[in-house]
Amino acid sequence: MKALLVGEYREGKLLDSTYELVAFARELGAEASMFLVGSEQSLPRYDGTVYLADAAKHGEFNPGAHKQLLLEVIEKEKPDYVVLSHSSYGWDLAPRVALALKAAQVSEVVGVAGGSLVVPVCNAKLRRQVKPKTATTVVTLQAGAFGLPDEPAGTPVVEKVDADAAGGLEFAGYEAAEKTTVDLTKADIIVTAGRGIGKPENLEMIAQLAQALGGEYGASRPVVDAGWADHNRQVGSTGQTVSPKLYVACGVSGAIQHLAGMKKSEFVIAINTDKDAPIGEVADVLAVADVKQLVPALTEKLKAR
Amino acid sequence: MKLLVCIKQVPDMESRFKVDSAGTWYAESDLAWRMNEYDEYAVEQVVQLKEQHGGSPDITVLSIGPDRVKEMMKKALAMGCDRGVHVKDDESHRKDSFEIASIIAEFAKDKGFDVIFTGMQSQDRGSAQVGVLVAEMLGLPAVTTVVDFSFDEGAITAKRELEGGLKAIVKARTPALVTCQLGLNTPRYPTLPNIMKAKKKELLSVEVGELLKVEELLTTEKIYFPEKKGGGLILEGDVGDLADQLIKILKEKTGVLA
Ligand SMILES: Cc1cc2nc3c(=O)[nH]c(=O)nc-3n(C[C@H](O)[C@H](O)[C@H](O)COP(=O)(O)OP(=O)(O)OC[C@H]3O[C@@H](n4cnc5c(N)ncnc54)[C@H](O)[C@@H]3O)c2cc1C
Numbered sequence: 001m002k003a004l005l006v007g008e009y010r011e012g013k014l015l016d017s018t019y020e021l022v023a024f025a026r027e028l029g030a031e032a033s034m035f036l037v038g039s040e041q042s043l044p045r046y047d048g049t050v051y052l053a054d055a056a057k058h059g060e061f062n063p064g065a066h067k068q069l070l071l072e073v074i075e076k077e078k079p080d081y082v083v084l085s086h087s088s089y090g091w092d093l094a095p096r097v098a099l100a101l102k103a104a105q106v107s108e109v110v111g112v113a114g115g116s117l118v119v120p121v122c123n124a125k126l127r128r129q130v131k132p133k134t135a136t137t138v139v140t141l142q143a144g145a146f147g148l149p150d151e152p153a154g155t156p157v158v159e160k161v162d163a164d165a166a167g168g169l170e171f172a173g174y175e176a177a178e179k180t181t182v183d184l185t186k187a188d189i190i191v192t193a194g195r196g197i198g199k200p201e202n203l204e205m206i207a208q209l210a211q212a213l214g215g216e217y218g219a220s221r222p223v224v225d226a227g228w229a230d231h232n233r234q235v236g237s238t239g240q241t242v243s244p245k246l247y248v249a250c251g252v253s254g255a256i257q258h259l260a261g262m263k264k265s266e267f268v269i270a271i272n273t274d275k276d277a278p279i280g281e282v283a284d285v286l287a288v289a290d291v292k293q294l295v296p297a298l299t300e301k302l303k304a305r
Numbered sequence: 306m307k308l309l310v311c312i313k314q315v316p317d318m319e320s321r322f323k324v325d326s327a328g329t330w331y332a333e334s335d336l337a338w339r340m341n342e343y344d345e346y347a348v349e350q351v352v353q354l355k356e357q358h359g360g361s362p363d364i365t366v367l368s369i370g371p372d373r374v375k376e377m378m379k380k381a382l383a384m385g386c387d388r389g390v391h392v393k394d395d396e397s398h399r400k401d402s403f404e405i406a407s408i409i410a411e412f413a414k415d416k417g418f419d420v421i422f423t424g425m426q427s428q429d430r431g432s433a434q435v436g437v438l439v440a441e442m443l444g445l446p447a448v449t450t451v452v453d454f455s456f457d458e459g460a461i462t463a464k465r466e467l468e469g470g471l472k473a474i475v476k477a478r479t480p481a482l483v484t485c486q487l488g489l490n491t492p493r494y495p496t497l498p499n500i501m502k503a504k505k506k507e508l509l510s511v512e513v514g515e516l517l518k519v520e521e522l523l524t525t526e527k528i529y530f531p532e533k534k535g536g537g538l539i540l541e542g543d544v545g546d547l548a549d550q551l552i553k554i555l556k557e558k559t560g561v562l563a
Contacts, residue, residue, distance in 0.1 A: 061473055108431055122331065123428060131524050174472065175473075178470075245561060253318065288540065289544055
């Protein structure tokens with residue numbers, strides 16, 4: 001079985017998530033090579049062939065061109081699996097390649113079971129096992145699902161790829177995140193408000209619990225998107241990655257993109273009315289209760305100590 | 306200017322799910338249904354685009370599914386879409402992303418839409434494929450995961466959201482397709498007068514057989530509940546007791562109340 005791994009490169013650097021693709025290939029028992037639009041200055045530590053296209057020429061984000069370059073390598077390698085991260089780069093490029101190959105695509109793979117692939121359904125409340133009907137399958141991997149190999153090592157054999165390829169998009173540069181006023185990454189205690197708090201006025205009770213515990217408050221994405229909290233308080237894949245001693249998730253369902261930002265917390269308490277909420281998977285303690293009742297009660301008792 | 310927005314009806318994610326009798330999808334009974342969250346941002350964006358252009362653009366909203374999806378389509382019409390196209394398909398939940406995209410592309414191919422909007426993914430399947438596939442099938446540029454959008458003289462400028470707070474600024478000429486991410490805008494609540502007006506708007510019905518020309522590329526073998534990893538303690542009961550128990554746990558298991 002052969003896999004072609006599509007490495008990821010951003011702002012001049014190889015992303016570590018590339019190594020998760022290597023871990024997946026090992027789990028599949030596949031013979032793997034890699035494709036990367038990057039530069040020789042930032043190659044993966046990897047024992048195998050890396051088909052390298054020049055990011056300076058083709059752009060870091062240029063899906064039309066990257067698709068064309070990748071298709072040339074696929075033509076040469078004839079892999080059974082083309083493997084990308086389920087990331088802003090991967091989920092954008094994967095369907096373009098899949099359609100060109102008339103191949104099945106399986107997104108956000110979290111496991112392999114025999115010859116089939118396991119993907120989450122409904123916010124990870126259910127799992128689905130799918131089987132592609134095509135000879136080649138394009139997969140994107142959920143971040144963190146296959147881990148990182150211990151110490152990636154090795155020097156790749158580089159094969160250059162080039163093509164005259166255009167695309168209908170013009171990449172006009174990156175825009176960095178706003179400067180943060182609170183630094184959640186340094187907080188030892190974080191109490192996070194999820195959509196379950198119901199309305200913006202209830203953010204105050206979350207802030208008060210955080211204060212009573214001597215910590216900061218954070219927020220899930222919907223709370224930030226609704227303008228109830230500042231973006232620099234957002235925890236998750238598109239927010240902050242935190243690792244406090246204590247994380248209290250209040251009315252947070254535990255979607256994968258949220259977990260990505262907080263699963264390194266030492267001790268997790270979740271307060272949720274839904275006993276089956278996926279946050280239960282990472283919580284040391286799940287209190288099945290209404291945040292609007294339990295949070296003020298807890299704050300009172302902490303203050304009275 | 307002609308605009309298309311594609312929306313999907315999904316169950317409320319807080320529902321108690323059950324596996325269906327075939328064991329390959331969730332049972333559709335006893336669920337509360339709503340518009341896919343990502344698609345709400347798409348509908349809002351297309352309506353805003355029309356408002357910015359003096360009402361001349363014409364918005365079609367399309368949804369594939371059983372009759373119940375018409376309820377949700379009425380919400381999109383009440384938000385400001387001009388007409389609905391319901392692709393009637395009782396088996397839409399069994400179709401893979403490739404089939405769904407093919408249906409949409411087949412519908413859109415000769416209609417001359419300037420911009421097509423979709424959500425970046427659905428909340429139930431989460432494949433993030435449909436929008437990009439539609440664009441590729443139609444030979445249009447696609448910008449995915451958009452958190453900021455503007456249109457000016459046949460060109461769109463959008464911000465794509467990347468990981469860790471970074472964004473990429475991307476431009477494309479129309480016709481083009483964008484997939485919308487959470488936070489792109491603030492989806493409006495339809496007002497009562499607009500709900501009344503929406504009742505009079507055209508809602509066409511098309512049989513899926515007229516648009517589906519391809520076969521699925523993958524099959525679902527089974528669907529199941531993940532094994533509980535366990536280890537975690539579940540506390541239930543009176544709120545006062547719960548608070549006491551949590552304080553005890555904080556003292557015993559963490560250093561934070563020392
Ligand atoms: C590319 C991408 C990037 C993303 N990045 C992030 C990110 O960085 N951070 C992030 O958080 N999300 C992110 N998301 C969104 C993520 O997928 C979820 O939509 C989001 O995390 C859900 O937030 P939530 O848990 O607050 O809300 P919901 O999923 O709506 O959950 C609310 C929870 O509250 C519970 N609840 C309701 N009422 C009460 C009550 N009274 N008391 C107690 N519990 C109650 C419910 O049972 C439910 O579990 C991203 C999504 C995508 C596609």
